[in-house]
Amino acid sequence: MPHFDEKRAYAAQEDIFFDDGREEELVEFVKSKPNVQGSPSAVLKAIDEFGRTKKYLMNVGEDKGRIVTDLIHEAKPEIMLELGGYCGYSTILFAHAQRAAGGKKYYSLERSPKFAKVIKTLVGIAGLSDFVEMVVGPSNEGIRILLVAGKVKKIDMMFLDHYKPAYTTDLKLCESLGLIQKGTILAADNVIKPGNPPYLEYVRSSVEEKRKRVAEKQEKKDTEGFSDRAAKQYGGVEELSMEVKGNPEIVYESRLVNSFEPTGVPDGIEITRCVEVPA
Numbered sequence: 001m002p003h004f005d006e007k008r009a010y011a012a013q014e015d016i017f018f019d020d021g022r023e024e025e026l027v028e029f030v031k032s033k034p035n036v037q038g039s040p041s042a043v044l045k046a047i048d049e050f051g052r053t054k055k056y057l058m059n060v061g062e063d064k065g066r067i068v069t070d071l072i073h074e075a076k077p078e079i080m081l082e083l084g085g086y087c088g089y090s091t092i093l094f095a096h097a098q099r100a101a102g103g104k105k106y107y108s109l110e111r112s113p114k115f116a117k118v119i120k121t122l123v124g125i126a127g128l129s130d131f132v133e134m135v136v137g138p139s140n141e142g143i144r145i146l147l148v149a150g151k152v153k154k155i156d157m158m159f160l161d162h163y164k165p166a167y168t169t170d171l172k173l174c175e176s177l178g179l180i181q182k183g184t185i186l187a188a189d190n191v192i193k194p195g196n197p198p199y200l201e202y203v204r205s206s207v208e209e210k211r212k213r214v215a216e217k218q219e220k221k222d223t224e225g226f227s228d229r230a231a232k233q234y235g236g237v238e239e240l241s242m243e244v245k246g247n248p249e250i251v252y253e254s255r256l257v258n259s260f261e262p263t264g265v266p267d268g269i270e271i272t273r274c275v276e277v278p279a
């Protein structure tokens with residue numbers, strides 16, 4: 001297990017931990033800092049300072065963030081998607097790394113227009129507006145919009161960090177639309193805290209296991225296995241496109257990388273690579 005540096009811990013997560021005015025406070029806090037204009041690292045440093053000294057923020061944070069930036073440096077994705085952008089911490093961290101690795105575009109799909117505005121503002125301050133494109137609305141709609149617009153034909157890397165039960169349904173949607181191809185990498189946050197059993201089961205299953213479940217109609221509902229808090233986290237149970245079956249023939253290799261929430265609570269990122277898509 002890696003080590004967590006307590007000095008860098010965010011404030012503890014409260015019962016109400018977002019959408020209570022803290023996101024607007026964060027924007028003012030970042031704007032008040034000198035030298036943030038055009039500097040992704042200074043903007044990230046300011047966001048982390050707010051999370052430590054003012055109020056908790058549901059960001060991926062430095063420890064888990066490093067797992068994904070290392071992967072970006074190694075895989076050099078041209079096209080990257082994130083599902084769930086919140087205040088733009090992951091957007092700025094990963095888009096900055098992707099641009100440095102020679103990438104083409106980072107798409108941030110965020111359901112809340114209010115949070116999308118915060119992301120736009122902070123991404124603008126960081127100087128990444130030309131590289132990042134926001135798609136505002138539910139992720140399943142955003143994915144279809146990007147495909148129909150001809151902007152995304154293959155996903156090179158996708159960071160999943162939105163409504164937990166939607167990880168599996170959105171992955172299946174991407175499979176059905178042909179966006180998951182050999183070499184696609186998925187990085188799924190929060191698979192330990194709060195956890196995501198249906199997603200882990202899906203990406204770790206063999207083709208035979210997936211085929212059997214489809215044939216015997218034994219597929220578990222992708223909304224099963226979540227605590228009430230995780231299922232209602234963003235204001236209610238979201239509608240999910242359960243009818244999308246995905247492509248059980250796709251072969252994945254998947255592994256858990258243990259790490260920590262920015263508060264120091266143990267968590268992990270599931271890293272999944274698509275190794276084969278039969279013709």
Ligand SMILES: C[S@@+](CC[C@H](N)C(=O)[O-])C[C@H]1O[C@@H](n2cnc3c(N)ncnc32)[C@H](O)[C@@H]1O
Nearest residue numbers: 059060084086089090110111138139161162163
């Ligand atoms: C944990 S936060 C994302 C944190 C961000 N990735 C970071 O590390 O800085 C989850 C975000 O997902 C958004 N969200 C929830 N359900 C969504 C959906 N179906 N489609 C798109 N965004 C969604 C929420 O509004 C929230 O901003």
